[in-house]
Amino acid sequence: MIKVYVQDGNLDGAYVLFEKMPQKDGVSWNTMMSAFVQNQQDMSAVYLFNRMLLECVLPDKISLLCILDACSKVEYVEQGLIIHVFIVNEGYDQNMAVSTALSNMHGKCANLRLAMIVFERMQDPPDVIAWSTIISIFVHNGQMTEALDLFFKMWFAGMISNTSSFIAGLDACADLMAIEVGRDIHLSIVIETNLESDISLLSH
Numbered sequence: 001m002i003k004v005y006v007q008d009g010n011l012d013g014a015y016v017l018f019e020k021m022p023q024k025d026g027v028s029w030n031t032m033m034s035a036f037v038q039n040q041q042d043m044s045a046v047y048l049f050n051r052m053l054l055e056c057v058l059p060d061k062i063s064l065l066c067i068l069d070a071c072s073k074v075e076y077v078e079q080g081l082i083i084h085v086f087i088v089n090e091g092y093d094q095n096m097a098v099s100t101a102l103s104n105m106h107g108k109c110a111n112l113r114l115a116m117i118v119f120e121r122m123q124d125p126p127d128v129i130a131w132s133t134i135i136s137i138f139v140h141n142g143q144m145t146e147a148l149d150l151f152f153k154m155w156f157a158g159m160i161s162n163t164s165s166f167i168a169g170l171d172a173c174a175d176l177m178a179i180e181v182g183r184d185i186h187l188s189i190v191i192e193t194n195l196e197s198d199i200s201l202l203s204h
Contacts, residue, residue: 002028006035024055030062037070045070046079053086061095068101072108080105084114094123100130107137112146128154132165135172144172 005014018024018032029052036045049067052059059067064087071080084102092098099122107115119126119134126134131154138147151165151172 002031002035006031011035011039011041024057026057026060026063029057030060030066033063033066033070037066042070042073042076046076049083058090061092061098064092064098065101068098068105072105074109077109077111080109084118093118093121096122096124096127096130099123100126100133103130104133104137107134107140110141112138112141112143125157128159128165131159135165139171148172 002014002017005017014032014035018028021028029048033045033048036048045067049059049063052063067083070076071083087093087098087102099118103115103118106118115134115137119130122130135147135150135154138150154165
C-alpha cells in the first residue's frame, strides 16, 4: 500500500501509512527510504536509515544502495563515513553493487582517495559497472589524466566498455585535447561493440 501512495506522488500519505504500521518489515523500510531518495529528500532518508538501525532492523543490499545514494552529497560526508564502517563491519563490502555505490559516494563527495581504496579492495575483479563508475568519478572531479589512465587499465584488463565508460574516456580526451587517443577510443566503439549508434556517444 505504501508503494501505491509513492507511485501516486503522495509522499506524505505514504509516510503516514508507514508510521501507522505496527510492524515494519524490510520491504516497508526500503520502500519509504527509496521514495525519499527519489524525491531528493535525502535528510529524511538518512533519518530513516539511522532509525532503522536504532530499531534493530538490519539493512539489506537495497537499504544500503538507497542510503549511499542519499549520502552522495558533501553535506553528508560524516554520515557516509559511518555507513562505510558499517558496511565493512557487516561484510557488505563483499557485494559488488554495494562496493561500487560506496566508491561512487566517496567520489561524489570529492574523496578520491577513499573512492579508489574501495575500488581496489573489491573482493572480486571489478565488473564493467565498477570500472565505469570509478572512471566517471575522476572525470566528475576534473582528474582527466587519472580517468584516462583508468580507462586504459580497464581496456587492457580485457573488459568490454559500456556507454558510460566510453563517454567518460571521450570527455577526458576532449579536456586533455588528446585527439588521437580519442580517435582510438572511438574506433574501439565501432570495432568492439555495437554502441556506435548510441545517441549519447554520437554527441561526443
